[in-house]
Amino acid sequence: MIKNIVNIVWDSRFIHYFGITGIGFLINLVTIFILTEFVLGNENYIYSYFIGSFLNLVWNFIFNLSFVFRVKSKVILRLVRFFSYHISMTLLQAFVIKNLVDFIGIKFYLFGIVFVIGSFFVLGFLVSKYFIFKSKNKIEVRK
Secondary structure: OHHHHHHHHHOHHHHHHHHHHHHHHHHHHHHHHHHHHHHHOHHHHHHHHHHHHHHHHHHHHHHHHHHHOOEOOOHHHHHHHHHHHHHHHHHHHHHHHHHHHHHHOHHHHHHHHHHHHHHOHHHHHHHHHHHHOOOOOHHHEOO
16 A cells, blocks of 8 residues: 555656646735735635636646646547546535635635645545546657
């Protein structure tokens, strides 16, 4: 079990995934912060979360497809799988975020969002690697 976890961490795709999703995460947080603090107000942070998450998902799909998992076939199927999984996870995360922020206070909404998104990070990689972007034919993987 520990050996499998170490192999996942050192897998070059994991490192690329970390970088690409890290940028997506920053896009998400900056969007949330700007919309919440300057446009929608603190009481509407959850709407900012959904908008930031959408931008994050578009970024992550394009760059995970092209640079992390480097697959070029079945793009529409992968798009449907990606958005199906990530929209359901976004809704679950929104539920957890809302309850966590209600508990810790609206003043700490950004901390709650960072904590919840970070908690789902490894699961997202595993689903992407073994379900969404999995390639059965090694020839289709671009190098």
